[in-house]
Amino acid sequence: MTTDPPFAIAVEHLTVSYNARPALLDVSVNIETDRLIGIIGPNGAGKSTFIKAVLGFVKPDLGTVRIKGINVQNAKGQVAYVPQRGAVDWDFPITVKEVALMGRYQQIPWYASPKKKDWDIAEEALQMVRMEEFSNRQIGELSGGQQQRVFMARALAQGSDILLLDEPFAGVDAATERAILDVLERAKKSGKTLVVVHHDLSTAAEYFDKLLLIKQRLYAYGSPGEVIREDLLSQVYEGRLRIFSDVIKKEGNP
Numbered sequence: 001m002t003t004d005p006p007f008a009i010a011v012e013h014l015t016v017s018y019n020a021r022p023a024l025l026d027v028s029v030n031i032e033t034d035r036l037i038g039i040i041g042p043n044g045a046g047k048s049t050f051i052k053a054v055l056g057f058v059k060p061d062l063g064t065v066r067i068k069g070i071n072v073q074n075a076k077g078q079v080a081y082v083p084q085r086g087a088v089d090w091d092f093p094i095t096v097k098e099v100a101l102m103g104r105y106q107q108i109p110w111y112a113s114p115k116k117k118d119w120d121i122a123e124e125a126l127q128m129v130r131m132e133e134f135s136n137r138q139i140g141e142l143s144g145g146q147q148q149r150v151f152m153a154r155a156l157a158q159g160s161d162i163l164l165l166d167e168p169f170a171g172v173d174a175a176t177e178r179a180i181l182d183v184l185e186r187a188k189k190s191g192k193t194l195v196v197v198h199h200d201l202s203t204a205a206e207y208f209d210k211l212l213l214i215k216q217r218l219y220a221y222g223s224p225g226e227v228i229r230e231d232l233l234s235q236v237y238e239g240r241l242r243i244f245s246d247v248i249k250k251e252g253n254p
Helices: 047-055 096-107 116-128 144-157 174-189 201-207 230-250
Strands: 009-018 021-031 036-040 062-067 079-082 162-166 193-197 210-215 217-222
Touching: 009 047, 021 047, 021 062, 021 210, 036 047, 036 174, 036 201, 047 062, 047 079, 047 162, 047 193, 047 210, 079 144, 096 116, 096 144, 116 144, 116 174, 144 162, 144 174, 174 193, 174 201, 210 230, 217 230
Parallel strands: 021 217, 036 193, 036 210, 079 162, 162 193
Antiparallel strands: 009 021, 009 062, 210 217
């Protein structure tokens, strides 16, 4: 008798609140392995809170989060994280290769120095995001898109099978957005599961295998065609739906 492998991320009845104000309500979803998943919804919908709950950064009021079948509190190192650019101190005096090496810290005992293997893995991660030529550059000297790719390298160097990214496309130009998407696609082909908070509905259908639509509660999880529908978006985005009419038509919805 064979059993199906566990989901990359399994969330059951997840409820999170801040000062008695609900951020997520009874969210249940199973995210498959080797997928590129987009999380969409309006500002304040709970997208970043969902990411933090999957990371174990916030304690839920109710519900559970499992990473490959293991409770999130016991799954340290199983998930890598790329924060929003605004959450990072870009003036900190550190080089690109040192940022990438930070992904190895969980594998290095506190009393030991990084080994050649750790530096090699960091270098390979920089090569994957095509930033190896900037290895000795100070992180603050890079463009916004380059900084984002370096932090993706840090996450890849960690060696986790699951990567969570909080709005990696925010504030970058179209060429940089394509470069970041290329990194995500290659990471997926290498066996990674990637979950990405995304704010732009006009590209969501093109970029992701599946979409997770939330506004405190889960409204839909499925293919772009199943999620980008007028009836669902009108509930989540309310009166702002008109700006998404072209997106809905592109997905073949009337």
